[in-house]
Amino acid sequence: xxxxxxxxxxxxxxxxxxxxxxxxxxxxxxxxxxxxxxxxxxxxxxxxxxxxxxxxxxxxxxxxxxxxxxxxxxxxxxxxxxxxxxxxxxxxxxxxxxxxxxxxxxxxxxxxxxxxxxxxxxxxxxxxxxxxxxxxxxxxxxxxxxxxxxxxxxxxxxxxxxxxxxxxxxxxxxxxxxxxxxxxxxxxxxxxxxxxxxxxxxxxxxxxxxxxxxxxxxxxxxxxxxxxxxxxxxxxxxxxxxxxxxxxxxxxxxxxxxxxxxxxxxxxxxxxxxxxxxxxxxxxxxxxxxxxxxxxxxxxxxxxxxxxxxxxxxxxxxxxxxxxxxxxxxxxxxxxxxxxxxxxxxxxxxxxxxxxxxxxxxxxxxxxxxxxxxxxxxxxxxxxxxxxxxxxxxxxxxxxxxxxxxxxxxxxxxxxxxxxxxxxxxxxxxxxxxxxxxxxxxxxxxxxxxxxxxxxxxxxxxxxxxxxxxxxxxx
Ligand SMILES: *Cc1c(COP(=O)(O)O)cnc(C)c1O
Numbered sequence: 001x002x003x004x005x006x007x008x009x010x011x012x013x014x015x016x017x018x019x020x021x022x023x024x025x026x027x028x029x030x031x032x033x034x035x036x037x038x039x040x041x042x043x044x045x046x047x048x049x050x051x052x053x054x055x056x057x058x059x060x061x062x063x064x065x066x067x068x069x070x071x072x073x074x075x076x077x078x079x080x081x082x083x084x085x086x087x088x089x090x091x092x093x094x095x096x097x098x099x100x101x102x103x104x105x106x107x108x109x110x111x112x113x114x115x116x117x118x119x120x121x122x123x124x125x126x127x128x129x130x131x132x133x134x135x136x137x138x139x140x141x142x143x144x145x146x147x148x149x150x151x152x153x154x155x156x157x158x159x160x161x162x163x164x165x166x167x168x169x170x171x172x173x174x175x176x177x178x179x180x181x182x183x184x185x186x187x188x189x190x191x192x193x194x195x196x197x198x199x200x201x202x203x204x205x206x207x208x209x210x211x212x213x214x215x216x217x218x219x220x221x222x223x224x225x226x227x228x229x230x231x232x233x234x235x236x237x238x239x240x241x242x243x244x245x246x247x248x249x250x251x252x253x254x255x256x257x258x259x260x261x262x263x264x265x266x267x268x269x270x271x272x273x274x275x276x277x278x279x280x281x282x283x284x285x286x287x288x289x290x291x292x293x294x295x296x297x298x299x300x301x302x303x304x305x306x307x308x309x310x311x312x313x314x315x316x317x318x319x320x321x322x323x324x325x326x327x328x329x330x331x332x333x334x335x336x337x338x339x340x341x342x343x344x345x346x347x348x349x350x351x352x353x354x355x356x357x358x359x360x361x362x363x364x365x366x367x368x369x370x371x372x373x374x375x376x377x378x379x380x381x382x383x384x385x386x387x388x389x390x391x392x393x394x395x396x397x398x399x400x401x402x403x404x405x406x407x408x409x410x411x412x413x414x415x416x417x418x419x420x421x422x423x424x425x426x427x428x429x430x431x432x433x434x435x436x437x438x439x440x441x442x443x444x445x446x447x448x449x450x451x452x453x454x455x456x457x458x459x460x461x462x463x464x465x466x467x468x469x470x471x472x473x474x475x
Pocket of ligand 1: 080155190245272275301
């Protein structure tokens with residue numbers, strides 16, 4: 001059976017790729033010119049003639065994987081995207097194989113049930129009431145939470161802010177936006193916040209910068225004053241956005257104080273936990289999100305620190321009814337309907353044909369157990385702290401701020417922003433290590449993100465070594 005043979009070839013090629021990357025054989029990444037790669041892969045001929053099977057498939061896979069960026073290579077300290085758990089990868093594979101668009105229960109009962117269960121797992125971690133199964137008794141005085149998985153944090157952000165808008169102005173769905181609607185967010189909130197405002201038609205003018213300290217952390221005392229002043233000027237606040245943690249440096253806003261202020265003022269608090277909410281699994285780091293239960297909505301990417309392959313991002317709300325009103329003024333609460341065996345998530349999401357994203361989180365979680373994933377998170381946060389001490393102890397380098405997550409920002413002393421950037425590009429061009437850069441507190445920093453469970457302090461040491469040598473050569 002030729003398909004079975006192609007399946008075996010694909011699995012063999014991927015298993016070899018994984019072994020090589022984990023064994024630090026070869027570079028983390030290669031970037032040949034795009035045209036060269038298109039020719040090497042034989043793309044145009046294959047699309048014209050077909051025949052990608054058998055030997056030709058193996059040759060194609062070798063070339064493809066050779067030029068892939070190896071997240072499983074321990075010297076990958078680049079972007080904050082999961083080094084996917086091998087079992088979670090199987091979840092993604094099962095999902096594409098069965099291809100069940102599970103936003104309607106009858107189109108994928110297993111996938112829909114798994115998504116529902118992982119959302120409840122996440123709701124419990126936040127401290128919110130999990131959602132009942134259809135037909136379970138529901139206490140109308142104790143609203144339960146709700147959620148949906150989407151293709152990425154950016155889409156989750158859009159969904160959550162649309163939910164907040166529906167709560168602030170239920171007429172907006174029918175009539176469009178009232179020009180008085182605004183959102184308060186830290187200046188270094190992820191760009192998907194500003195993008196969501198554009199898409200929602202609120203416009204960039206609706207974005208009011210939250211008061212932050214020098215480390216870009218939202219300042220609660222000043223927030224209370226800003227909320228009052230904003231209201232006094234006739235504006236209506238859709239939401240306050242807080243970071244847990246922020247993308248650039250991985251610092252957590254003080255959610256407990258911010259939550260108390262928002263709750264007292266009756267303002268929707270949206271927490272961007274795309275990267276950092278996974279710390280809720282850790283006994284050691286959970287306190288960084290103290291007060292998250294005071295929020296009204298939270299986004300949480302499983303494809304960052306929960307080791308799910310892309311993409312699986314949760315939109316979570318404290319009160320499920322809010323989410324049901326996001327895309328319509330009339331809501332139907334299907335889980336109360338005893339005649340219906342499952343829940344249709346379609347009403348909660350931008351997406352129509354929706355993949356079974358829950359599997360990508362579930363399979364890794366179910367292989368490791370929550371304690372296993374917590375141990376992974378603890379070890380990556382601990383490595384960031386060790387790297388911070390290690391880098392600061394070197395005379396040529398210094399760090400921006402003590403890390404609170406798995407992200408470390410550092411610079412070479414005596415070099416300007418352009419030179420830092422140049423050195424980073426040379427380092428990545430060499431392919432042995434992968435790091436990124438970011439702006440933080442008015443400066444350009446080199447940035448390490450520890451996602452790979454096998455990265456060690458030696459990998460950091462090697463980066464410093466390479467950078468020192470490159471700077472000496474005249475960076
Ligand atoms: C990554 C990230 C996002 C965007 O999530 P995607 O899944 O990449 O779309 C939003 N906010 C924060 C804080 C992030 O780290």
